[in-house]
Amino acid sequence: MKRVGNIFLIWRKGPGSRRIPVAIIKRNSSEGTKFKYIQENLKEAENKGFIPYTGFPDTEKVYKENVLEILSQRLVKSERNDLSSFYKFWRIDPEKKTDKYYMLAMTQGLLPIDNFEFLADFNPKKGLNFISEIAGLTRTKIESDFLEKGDILKYVLDPKNEQDKNAVKLFKDEKFLGYVKKIHSRVFHKAKGPIKVKVHHLERNGVITRAFIEILL
Incomplete structure (x- = not known):
């Protein structure tokens, strides 16, 4: 069983808005990598302003050619001065850094210019x-000094969540912080044993604005 399964293209209107899986990216050894829109989610996304991803304009087509080449535009450039720090931050296996599918899954393809994420x-x-x-x-508004890098968090599965049956709540002590990102939360429901969740990096502005977590088995 490979560690990285399918990758979902996630879109949201903006910070604080609900994440919507709008497409799925699948890879196998015989057929290569495919990109397909998730039809049942498109209407909700389109009502909120979603337009098709550049390079995949036809929402009814299954794309089978040049998928990773198009998506590789989201990946870090090898000439970056801070490349080793970037790999360390995202816990990249150096032996897999040339694997575009793996890199997209691990770094989430985040760019400051749009509202897309690639969640494995x-x-x-x-x-x-x-x-x-x-x-x-944005809803829980956690005090800026409440979390520190290295804190170990507790998690609780939330299968009755109306928006996502794979939701996972996160806590420090008894204080509710928020949720594991959609799609990433699925591994908690599939795991047979405990998972460790550790605070990895924090951004603060009066309150905690972003909190990256490390998930380890």
């Missing part, structure tokens, strides 16, 4: 280690 459906294989982020901080 990870499998609970021993040794799995990836970076995610606490969702919902």
Whole structure:
């Protein structure tokens, strides 16, 4: 079983808005990499302003050619001066840094110019280690000094959540912080044993504005 399963293209209107999976990216050894829109989610996204991803304009087509080449525009450039720090932050296996699918899954393809994310459906294989982020901080408004890097967080599965049956709540002590990002949360429901959740990096502005977490098996 591979650690990285399918990757979902996530779109949201803006910070604080609900994340909507709008497409799925699948890779296998015989057919390569495919990109397909998730039809049942498109209407909700389009009502909120979503337009098709550049390079994949036809929402009814299954794309089978040049998928990773198009998506590789989201990946870090090898000439970056801080490349080693970037790899360390995202817990990149140096032996896999040329694997575009792996890199997209691990770094989430985040860019400051749009509202897309690429979130992988990870499998609970021993040794799995990836970076995610606490969702919902715009609502919980956690005090800036409440969390510190290295804090170990508690988690609770939330299968009755009306918006996402794979939701996972995060807590420090008894204080509710928010949720594991959509899709990333699935690994908690698939795991047979405990998962460790550790605060990885924080951004603050009066309150905690972003909280990256490290998820380890």
